[in-house]
Amino acid sequence: EGLNNFDEILEASDGIMVARGDLGVEIPVEEVIFAQKMMIEKCIRARKVVITATQMLDSMIKNPRPTRAEAGDVANAILDGTDAVMLSGESAKGKYPLEAVSIMATICERTDRVMNSRLDYNNDSRKLRITEAVCRGAVETAEKLEAPLIVVATQGGKSARAVRKYFPDATILALTTNEVTARQLVLSKGVVSQLVKEINSTDDFYRLGKDVALQSGLAQKGDVVVMVSGALVPSGTTNTASVHVL
Structure with missing residues (x-):
């Protein structure tokens, strides 16, 4: 229901949190990544803050290092254009909260270095304000x-x-x-x-x-x-x- 009414929710909001855990309960797991990309894209167009969260480095609740898939997940959200990535269980109840924050920061900094400007973004025929x-x-x-x-x-x-x-x-x-x-x-x-x-x-x-x-x-x-x-x-x-x- 939230996805179906996302445009109205976005218009009424100061910002959006993409909570993939809740999304995974409501929609098929293979659809979550596409919902995430859609929401990030629309937030950028609307000039609204967007935060991507839930299970980003989930294995670090118990382990000192993330999986390669998790590192890729964080980088992918950044490349999509999210403003922030968020830890929850990893830092709230995990065994390695400091390591989780440090590794996430490292992934963010590394990904930022390869991002290019998007001057062709919204490069369509519409008249700009x-x-x-x-x-x-x-x-x-x-x-x-x-x-x-x-x-x-x-x-x-x-x-x-x-x-x-x-x-x-x-x-x-x-x-x-x-x-x-x-x-x-x-x-x-x-x-x-x-x-x-x-x-x-x-x-x-x-x-x-x-x-x-x-x-x-x-x-x-x-x-x-x-x-x-x-x-x-x-x-x-x-x-x-x-x-x-x-």
């Missing part, structure tokens, strides 16, 4: 310039997630004055959120973004960075992408 077009252009610009960082001004998090949707090689630094947004963006893959007191103008954003980029170590002096913001438009709309040298 302004925010989407600007964010896509920012990712393409960052790729062409080999910029290590894309700095985004965001109030509710949508602009940062619109950039993340294309899986840039660059880290995404999201500056926000909204504490809730700063916390929520922690779950978004590839996004580093930074709470700031206020952003009074575009020039203020550029100054803040450069300062935070350098202070955080996400970029170095002389690096090219792409900065994304909304200028002279209502909150929620992004219409400007610019290139800066630190």
Whole structure:
């Protein structure tokens, strides 16, 4: 029933957890992987957080090493585009909780290194909205310039997630004055959120973004960075992408 109404559930949700254990009870086991891929894909398109969970490293409840199939399962979820992978029994009641967390982190880091940006993602004939077009252009610009960082001004998090949707090689630094947004963006893959007191103008954003980029170590002096913001438009709309040298 949840799968049949997934679009409505997604629209009403801040994010989705793909709980494969529950899915395996409700649908045939051979269908679970396809349901997982469908849900992750739709979450990315909708710019919603998606977490993949249940039995990811299940054998580590009793054993110090995962099976090769489990390692592949974690990597596959990351390649599909999930924002986060989650342990449950492995860390809650398993004999090797620290090892499970460490191995999962290692798999995540290794898989991230082979992921490419998805600039052809949603590359169809439909007309893009302004925010989407600007964010896509920012990712393409960052790729062409080999910029290590894309700095985004965001109030509710949508602009940062619109950039993340294309899986840039660059880290995404999201500056926000909204504490809730700063916390929520922690779950978004590839996004580093930074709470700031206020952003009074575009020039203020550029100054803040450069300062935070350098202070955080996400970029170095002389690096090219792409900065994304909304200028002279209502909150929620992004219409400007610019290139800066630190």
